Amino acid sequence: MTEVKSFTHRPYWWADARFEPDRFSEKGLPPVQADVVIVGAGYTGLSAALTLARAGRSVVVLDAERPGWGCSARNGGLLGPSFHKLGLAGLSQAYGAEKARAIMRESMESMHSLVSFIRDEKIDCELNMVGRFRGVAHPGHYDSLARQVESLQKDLGLNAYMVSKANQHQEIGSDLYHGGAVYEDDGSLQPGLLVQGLLERAVAAGAKVYSKQAVLDISGQTGALEVRTASQTVKARNVVVATNGYTSKNLKWFRRRLIPIRSAIIATEALSEEKIRELSPKLRGHGDTHRLVFYYRPSADGRRMIFGGRAQSLKENPAEYVSYLSKSMRRVFPQLGDASVEYGWSGVVAYTFDHAPHVGEVEGVHYAIGYCGSGVGRAVYFGRKAALKILGSPEGRTALDDLSFKSRPLYNGNPWFMPFMIRWHDFADRMGW
Template sequence: MQQIQRHPYWWDDVAYKAAQRAKPAEQLPATVGTLVVGAGYSGLSAALTLARAGREVVVIDAQAIGFGCSARNGGNIGPSFHKLGMAGLTHAFGTTKAHALLHESMNTLQHLKNLIATENIDCGLHLNGKFSGAPSPRKYETAAREAELLNKAVGLEFEMVSQADQRNEIGSDRYHGGIVYPNDGHLHPGRYLAGLAERILAEGVRIFAPARMTGVKRDGKGFEVDVGGQTLRADQVLIATNGYSGPELPFFQKRVIPIRSAMIATEPLPAAIMNELSPKGRSFNEMSRVVLYFRPSPDKKRMVFGGRTFGQADRPNRYAPDLKRLMTRIFPQLNDTAITHAWSGTVAYTFDHTPHLGTHDGLHYAMGYCGSGVGRSTYFGHKAALKMLGSKDGKTELDGLEFPTRPFYTGNPWFLPAIIRWHSMMDRFGV
């Protein structure tokens, strides 16, 4: 295997590189109006709303702008429905609340599309729809029933695709048919992040990185924040650290489960191959328990492929060959294709499979998108900002939900490998 770049393919983009305009931590001011901790989509989306409302905003990131999931993800966008599905959601919340939550999921996608359009962010947005492949007839039937329910509940558009017709959607014979979601799409995650960063910098927001918040405590009406030995005072603080919430944020670390998700990008492929793999420019996922998601790159020259990994450490030497094997199981045409990039990041799962936003000890927060966060983080970051502004438009269907943890859980998901193995086995049986 040729030398593989161990950073996200997206980071090679000139726009992403140009947007890395953070100031050094030494230049942090002693007082700030609003401090946003975490320069991913949640933090940047919140900063945009706050700055446009006239707030003085400082954003800090422990590593770099977009170092977390936001410049590592697959860029697949859709309504990100709740992981429990219609039945689980109705069981947990009752019919009315379940429908309200599903409607809000639809809003997250619309909000993202509107934002990209109104801010004129050049981020390779393609709304060509997604094909979701069924690896067994049973998965096909179950997914068809679920899509029917979602269509009735919130008007989700979908088209069932038979096995005989699936070559019109995907250059693969692996599936027993699938579903097309025509309103889904994909974007360039690095360019989208860069666009958000450019917009907030233009509003006068200052971004500092690397600048890790190492402690925070209440101080009168505001907060005293420690950033690697420097102390600063902030009137309001937003925690937008998602799957990267560390021991300095024990309340949040105990409530998010960091799950490693990994991706590979292929070398540039001939146009004829790319047209065969994705004839309509669609993005893809497989209806498996251990999720697989893949898509053409924005320039339609490469396949970018992702899935879960077993360990918590970043081991591209292990997951790159694994992902390539899974990719060629779907697309045997890529057997001899080289992988140029392999990278991973940690998504934030939650114990109730639900994102959360609100306040804890006066700290505002938004996080826990359970691996589907491009639209959700943009939307809930914006909502968190509206809450900080005291606007009634900050109301969301997540308001008032308890943010659960589990006894003895402190942020180390030691149980994950066993759970992933179990789900992999179920996938092998097609259930």
């Protein structure tokens, strides 16, 4: 494996002086009582906190580390509808045509509602609705992608179209792909600044956000719950679990239903604007049809390539994933030559056994969780839905409400099978399946 000499092991986004989550965290101990306690201060938790605090509830947010520590300030910042992996046809088979359409429509709605929210609230997070190009990794994938795009256009009005291999240089400076699809309405943003925007607004609305308060236990019953950390026990009428891929082992019911997977990203050194335009002429977001998908985009200043993919193991091993991603990035863009990698980092996403996020309530504890690696739009959206459910609002309903949130026999939250799955998907990618 190629060795990458030296890089900063930290998200590129955190180098932005506007990202200052510590400034908005409370000092001292959480209070002993609140209307609602939220566990986790990422997009889900902060979006729920904002909605509840604006509705007049007293809200305490507890994070084991600090706001944005999880995926929310580590992700690639690619914003899209995050359609269910099964697509319309697979979902129709599983749940019927009407439910399938409602789930797919809600995915689009989650993206549009985040865009409106950012614009209405004037959140400065480098939102740029530049669209996305998804490259066809194997010639055999082209027709099935074209069928998918056609059905999304027809059934959901998605603004998307196919691009042939002959024309793909209008979208990407790479010969690796065999054409692709353009999703015109997708976008990108600076993930840390979205955390910052949500955090500032939630705090301004009265929510109290605490760092270094790992929740060890949630006990009690509906309407009278107790949330225990090492230093405090907070009584609350309602609790929201918003811990996604970082869900700790003590939250057993959730851990048993989530499959944590590590995803990693590198950012190149600052390059010339011409070089980045050569790679991505329209500065769009990018992805491909690999099973082990790569996702990438230029930074908002148009100077760096931000390139992500699945890490090989759940353990944090920066040397391994940085060198793997660096090699993969140069396979897409050989013209990057010896441009150096300046940042490398990773985070843990949460998959579910039915590939869908879940929003609901168990023994009086609400949750919004399991975004399957694609949660920028969905986490903000479903965090708000969880809050609206607590408020008893009919707007809290979602198309996912009656999906049952299942585990598997003997699964305890340790994804021992993932290395084998990753090897299998890697093999299938090489074979073009």
